[in-house]
Amino acid sequence: MTLPLITIDDVSIHYPLGRRLIGTPPVLKAVDHVSLEIPKGSFVGLVGESGSGKTTLGRAILRAAPITEGRIRYSDGDVDYDVGSLGKEALRDYRTRAQLIFQDPYAALSPRMTVRDIIAEPLEVMKLTKSREETDQRVREIAAKCRLNLEHLRRFPHAFSGGQRQRISIARALVCGPKFVVADEAVAALDVSIQADILNLLKALQRDLDLTFLFISHDLSVVAHVCDYVAVMYHGQIKEQAPTRQLFANPGHDYTKTLLSAIPSLDPDDRHRARVYDPDA
Amino acid sequence: MSLLSVRDLTIRFRTDEGLITAVEGVDFDIAAGEVLGLVGESGSGKSVTAKALMQLNGKNTVYDPASHIVLNVPGQDPLEVLSLRRERDMIQVRGGAISMIFQEPMASFAPAITIGDQMVEQLTLHTEMGKKQARKHSIEMLDRVGIKEPDKRIDQYAFELSGGMRQRAMIAMALSTTPKLLIADEPTTALDVTIQAQVLDLMRDLVAEFGMGIMFITHDLGVIAQTADRVAVMYLGRIMETGPVREVIRNPAHAYTQGLINALPKLDDLDAPLTPIAGDIPSPLERPSGCVFHPRNPTLKPGSRYETEAPPMTEIAPGHFAALFPEDVPGQP
Ligand SMILES: Nc1ncnc2c1ncn2[C@@H]1O[C@H](COP(=O)(O)OP(=O)(O)OP(=O)(O)O)[C@@H](O)[C@H]1O
Ligand SMILES: Nc1ncnc2c1ncn2[C@@H]1O[C@H](COP(=O)(O)OP(=O)(O)OP(=O)(O)O)[C@@H](O)[C@H]1O
Ligand SMILES: [Mg+2]
Ligand SMILES: [Mg+2]
Numbered sequence: 001m002t003l004p005l006i007t008i009d010d011v012s013i014h015y016p017l018g019r020r021l022i023g024t025p026p027v028l029k030a031v032d033h034v035s036l037e038i039p040k041g042s043f044v045g046l047v048g049e050s051g052s053g054k055t056t057l058g059r060a061i062l063r064a065a066p067i068t069e070g071r072i073r074y075s076d077g078d079v080d081y082d083v084g085s086l087g088k089e090a091l092r093d094y095r096t097r098a099q100l101i102f103q104d105p106y107a108a109l110s111p112r113m114t115v116r117d118i119i120a121e122p123l124e125v126m127k128l129t130k131s132r133e134e135t136d137q138r139v140r141e142i143a144a145k146c147r148l149n150l151e152h153l154r155r156f157p158h159a160f161s162g163g164q165r166q167r168i169s170i171a172r173a174l175v176c177g178p179k180f181v182v183a184d185e186a187v188a189a190l191d192v193s194i195q196a197d198i199l200n201l202l203k204a205l206q207r208d209l210d211l212t213f214l215f216i217s218h219d220l221s222v223v224a225h226v227c228d229y230v231a232v233m234y235h236g237q238i239k240e241q242a243p244t245r246q247l248f249a250n251p252g253h254d255y256t257k258t259l260l261s262a263i264p265s266l267d268p269d270d271r272h273r274a275r276v277y278d279p280d281a
Numbered sequence: 282m283s284l285l286s287v288r289d290l291t292i293r294f295r296t297d298e299g300l301i302t303a304v305e306g307v308d309f310d311i312a313a314g315e316v317l318g319l320v321g322e323s324g325s326g327k328s329v330t331a332k333a334l335m336q337l338n339g340k341n342t343v344y345d346p347a348s349h350i351v352l353n354v355p356g357q358d359p360l361e362v363l364s365l366r367r368e369r370d371m372i373q374v375r376g377g378a379i380s381m382i383f384q385e386p387m388a389s390f391a392p393a394i395t396i397g398d399q400m401v402e403q404l405t406l407h408t409e410m411g412k413k414q415a416r417k418h419s420i421e422m423l424d425r426v427g428i429k430e431p432d433k434r435i436d437q438y439a440f441e442l443s444g445g446m447r448q449r450a451m452i453a454m455a456l457s458t459t460p461k462l463l464i465a466d467e468p469t470t471a472l473d474v475t476i477q478a479q480v481l482d483l484m485r486d487l488v489a490e491f492g493m494g495i496m497f498i499t500h501d502l503g504v505i506a507q508t509a510d511r512v513a514v515m516y517l518g519r520i521m522e523t524g525p526v527r528e529v530i531r532n533p534a535h536a537y538t539q540g541l542i543n544a545l546p547k548l549d550d551l552d553a554p555l556t557p558i559a560g561d562i563p564s565p566l567e568r569p570s571g572c573v574f575h576p577r578n579p580t581l582k583p584g585s586r587y588e589t590e591a592p593p594m595t596e597i598a599p600g601h602f603a604a605l606f607p608e609d610v611p612g613q614p
Contacts, residue, residue, distance in 0.1 A: 015441075048473060049473050049476070050443060050444070050449075050471065050472050050473045050476050051443040051445060051446050055444065147561065149564070158339075159294075159296065160324075164323055185470075185471065188470045188471065189500075190500065191320075191322045191323045191500045191541070192502070192541055192544040192545050193541060193544040193557045194557065196544040196546070196556060197555075200554075200555055200557070218473045218474060218477075219501075219546075221546040221547070222546050225546040225551060225555060244551075245551065248551075259473065259474060259475060262474035262475045262477070263503070263548065264507045265503060265506060265507065266545075267506060268507070268526050268530060270506075271507055273478075274475065274478030275475070276475065277475060
């Protein structure tokens, strides 16, 4: 039996909450005893309440958020890492294997760099190419895959709309050939047409490059279409995880049911007020 | 007269590569108590249009002299927004009569000031409230957008909040001054659907309670179906179709609107492939002649009139218009 690419074992992540108090500040359990396996080559969806810890969990897998308790293991057949305790060399290597596509395309792109330089930066920082020609080649290839043209590469990100910027950050995340990608609201800023296009692209890359995705999204219709498995988070905990079809056809947890019932209907005559999930009910 | 009336709005940008047209000949109205949904492909000029209403576009912006944006707040003289020159005159519009929820939540919070301090500043600037009352009101607003423990959250910085909380804090800030017109640019994309539903309820309540008008920009046609009275569909800076929301969603007349609806992932058929609109968005430097959508319109035959002539807005059903020549209106012989 092959190991999952990512094994999250009873992980908790705490942040201090509040600053005006004397003594030890109360902690916020952003992630609270979470366990999850991400099989190699799969597309795993992470959905749930806003503020429930999805981004924090994704960042912890990438070693960008502190792990308070528990263990995260990365194992791609080539290397086997305990993500929480990587040495300097191993961390450098891990950064080429695991990448993030950001939630907020505006915060993510430096305004003073051209699009070409933004996409090339990971290659240059990690010294993955031997010459400028090779870098340019890699940038052009991935840019074309993300449907950015040569003229776009010379421009600065401020001149792009939200959706266009998101394609730039996708190109940037994929340029160094990662095996694992956390896509955090990666298509939220895209219009439905480009969204369909990018999702098809991500699915094609998943197959062609044997990529594994943790796909964080609020758009349940999108998740239903692209993910193999779905995990539902509420208040720092995973409340339910199941193969996609099963979860949508037969939600087990009450929070999942509330979530599915809140998907906005395309029918203007099917308007109703929000149902609020009550964890104590 | 409508609360907001936009006529012949044309917006160009000076760039190193020359003058580019982002918005061309756009007309629309928003009445008090009305929600206009604005949808369209990325780069179609939705945010640029929204920012024009408060003159918030960059320094390289050129508004065509024929453009008019008239804000008509009851009990006040109509205001020609584009002729306001001084920052001082803009204050009555920005954050006063009009509030905007920006597409980029991080950009609207100063990094070194707490959420609360910013909300209080807004309120003391635009309302009669004193500091103490403003803080109380801010906490109430944070509560109304579904932020738990608002009395603690109010003293946090934007970077300490999750994406969705940041967006809600921004919504709370924009709504706290009860503006006459709310411009909401992708206000709910970072929210889970249950919180989104609460925020949409809150907006609908404010529309009913205060007769607030809303311009609601989103890619999510479901959200449009749930909130808008009328919808306008934009492509490359032009309105392709506009009308009552039921009409446009059920009987889309323009190939572009049909393409958008087709591209939606449908929950009732998970095996259906996702179908983007064919072709690429042209570079802003190479704006297509005639109908801007013609190079990507699969229903047109080569040599069609749409390649050279821009079609007029033709009425298809009461209040429902599309950029089509009259002979192409569906249901015509
Ligand atoms: N750097 C930080 N310092 C303090 N608290 C933080 C920090 N980052 C996140 N948090 C808190 O951790 C919790 C989880 O946040 P997270 O961003 O993981 O949520 P999320 O599920 O991604 O939400 P959203 O769907 O809104 O993006 C929130 O309460 C948030 O305020
Ligand atoms: N200051 C500027 N200088 C030059 N071009 C600009 C400027 N601001 C916007 N643009 C261009 O104007 C066009 C319209 O952009 P806008 O942000 O309005 O699109 P949008 O419809 O809001 O897209 P999205 O759905 O992706 O947010 C884009 O091509 C963009 O690159
Ligand atoms: Mg998040
Ligand atoms: Mg925009």
